[in-house]
Amino acid sequence: MCRIFGYFNARATPHEMRAVAALQRHGGPDATGFFRAPGWGLGSNRLAVVDLDGGEQPYGRGGPVQVVFNGEIYNHAELRARLQARGHVLPDRCDGSVLPALYLEYGDALTEHLDGMYALALLDTRGEVPRLLLATDHIGMKPLYHRWDPASRSLRFSSELPALLGFDGVGGRVRESALDAYLTTRTPFGTRTVYEDVEVLEPGTTWVCELGGAPRVRRRAADLPAAPAREGRTAARQVRRTLRSEVRRLLVADVPVALIVSGGLDSGLVASLASEHGPVHTFNLAYRGTWPSDERHFAREVAERAGAVHHQVEIDPADFPKLLEETVWHLGQPNADPIALSTYALFRAVRDAGFTVALTGDAADEVFGGYARMRVAAERAAAGAEWSADYLDALSAAPAALRERLYTVAYRDHVAADPALPGAAREDLLHGPGTVLERITRFELENRLPAYHLRRVDHLSMASSVEARLPFCQRSVVALGRALRDHQRVRDGQVKRTLYAAAAGLLPPRVLSRPKQPFTLPVATMLRPGTLLWEYARDLLAPGRVAAAGRLEARVVEELFAAQAERPDDTFALALWALLVHEVWEEQFRPAARRPGPAGTPGASRPMVTAA
Structure with a gap:
């Protein structure tokens, strides 16, 4: 796990590279380095998780293909064996060390062989001019921000938005419509950021450019759903079996691993499955004092059922202003989820307790149909009623009617010509193929999840040098979820029906029978x-x-x-x-x-x- 940064067909002084590295060193405190050549430079901040003594970046240093990489490749052992059988010599057992050889074997299709979370930058110097490839994982667990200047055909990139601003001339123009996008969807969606000159690569994207040329950007096809799910207990058993396998793989690390538990189904199921492989430590966050929706007693029940050493984290509401300033700085752009503050404090406590990796239950709601807005929209659509306005309001920080009142006349006129939602995403949501619930699931997975949730989890975990691993984002789990029929997700007022069935017998009855409650700050x-x-x-x-x-x-x-x-x-x-x-x-x-x-x-x- 690392932070990466660099430039292409551009100039950057060693001071700029050091400044960018320093601005995101919290995400990689174990080693920092960069390599420069005429027209390009690659750099990384390393958080050592696998092969603590290896993993020097750029991978392939001195060879024709060099790579900087942020993330985890969970199938690196299988890839290493395959590549070594084909004659490649790999310097260590670090997961990223397979990437140069994998590219030499498969070219741009190397991403088709990766199972994990990643953002990578690869420099190929074998041709007449250097060639840069950027790539992001299938669902957006590891973001990559960039500034492409069409006039000079130059690129600068980094894992974090505040770090990218360390390059001279980046982020000078704030997008005036960004406030509307923020209030409409709680953070900018798609490729946009709050800055006119900074974008973020979408999930499953490959970006390729030769020195001095124009980039070719390809969003790779989304993974197809698994074969149509069987009914009832068979589908639940399949989900449980797949999750059990993925949790086991995600527990593998050369550093201590913890589990985040909220007291609900998703994180509780991950904790239960993890406990099958030995003693575990669980962490829950609550607020000092007496507040509504306090889940600490449910989290403790989950931990006791799993036989875990449980860590109860408390933050004082009096500290919120200072915590909020730190949280906003690490995110680099506004995110309206109140849980952001809690997320930052929780991962800081995880690191303070000596853990470098933490498994979470994020993305289960998107994959298995867990939000009330999904259920309500599906029920209204089935009854022939209009559903989209209330659904979109549920995504917002301020409903449409309130935004209309909040904006000045001049600002309303300005944002009317610059819609908050990407046009293609909105069209697919409202008029695309499939049922309303299928369209909503596609929209949530491909647009809202990476922008609103995954960037928050990535930035605020790495702010404290903690690698967050997400079993529900694994390709096998997502494929199973997308294959479910509508009634296997929501029916008769119940959400996540198949996932609840998969958890039967693994969690305390009170946790399984309690009303769904979002993990948030009251x-x-x-x-x-x-x-x-x-x-x-x-x-x-x-x-x-x-x-x-x-x-x-x-x-x-x-x-x-x-x-x-x-x-x-x-x-x-x-x-x-x-x-x-x-x-x-x-x-x-x-x-x-x-x-x-x-x-x-x-x-x-x-x-x-x-x-x-």
């Missing part, structure tokens, strides 16, 4: 008069500050505060939280007010952890 209760978070939001969203940008009606923001103070509401609270996060980002990243990252920010107190 912001509607915490954002209220008299709390530090409330005062912090009031200061940053003061009418004068809000009005100065010319995008939002300060009067409407004040009405949101008044309504939330009088009658706390999830919709009002999330909108205010989203606006607060955006203002924190503005303070840290707008060129006129750029501030240093966490190293220059007063640190929040460490979360309290207890083990049982």
